[in-house]
Amino acid sequence: QVQLVESGGGLVQAGGSLRLSCTASGRTFSMYGLGWFRQAPGKERELVAGISSDSDTNIYYADSVKGRFTIFRENAKNTAYLEMSSLKPEDTAVYYCAQTDGWNWSTQRRYYTSWGQGTQVTVSS
Numbered sequence: 001q002v003q004l005v006e007s008g009g010g011l012v013q014a015g016g017s018l019r020l021s022c023t024a025s026g027r028t029f030s031m032y033g034l035g036w037f038r039q040a041p042g043k044e045r046e047l048v049a050g051i052s053s054d055s056d057t058n059i060y061y062a063d064s065v066k067g068r069f070t071i072f073r074e075n076a077k078n079t080a081y082l083e084m085s086s087l088k089p090e091d092t093a094v095y096y097c098a099q100t101d102g103w104n105w106s107t108q109r110r111y112y113t114s115w116g117q118g119t120q121v122t123v124s125s
Contacts, residue, residue: 001026002024002025002026002027002099002113002114003024003025003026003114004022004023004024004097004098004099004114004115004116005022005023005024005116005117006020006021006022006095006096006097006116006117006118006119007020007021007023007119008020008021008119009095009119009120009121010120010121010122011122011123011124012087012121012122012123012124013123013124014087014088014089014123014124014125015086015087016085016087016123017083017084017085017086017087018084018087018121019081019082019083019084020036020081020082020084020095020097020119020121021079021080021081022034022036022079022080022081022082022097022116023077023078023079024078024079024080024099024114025078029075029078029079029099030053030054030075030078031053031103032053032099032100032101032102032103033050033051033052033053033099033100033102033103033104033105033106034050034051034071034073034080034097034098034099034100034105035047035049035050035051035097035098035099035100035105035106035112036048036049036050036071036080036082036095036096036097037095037096037097037098037109038091038093038094038095038096038121039093039094039096039118040090040092040093040094043093045096045109046062047060047062047105047107047109048061048062048064048065048069048082048095049061049062049065049069049070049071049082050071050104050105050106050107051071051072051073051080051105052103052104052105053075053103053104054103055072055073055075057103057104058104058105059071060105060107064090065084065091068084068085068086068087069082069083069084069085070082070083071083080097082095082097084121087121087123088123089123089124089125090123091121091123092121092122092123093120093121094118094119094120094121095118095119095120095121096115096116096117096118096119097115097116098112098114098115098116099112099113099114100112100113101113
């Protein structure tokens with residue numbers, strides 16, 4: 001059974017930075033695509049960044065985070081990261097990592113079969 005565990009969330013002032021981590025167990029982490037999603041109160045869960053299994057092939061960023069967030073993974077550590085900088089109050093949300101059953105990420109939630117429990121990020125103005 002695949003388990004994903006996020007960490008690194010917290011309270012930060014606008015303009016600050018945070019690094020989220022997602023550590024996986026239960027299967028070969030390096031074979032599967034991964035996405036970071038977020039869900040703000042009253043809003044749909046949205047994909048903010050995605051990375052393919054080998055990192056170099058395909059990386060995606062939502063327009064709202066492009067230039068501020070960086071997704072990367074260390075397959076040898078079974079861990080993926082979301083480096084967030086220049087944070088804004090509108091980045092406040094619960095952040096989730098999720099993996100697909102294929103080599104690539106997807107913008108569609110239905111392709112993600114494993115999810116973490118989420119970590120809260122709060123950006124104060």
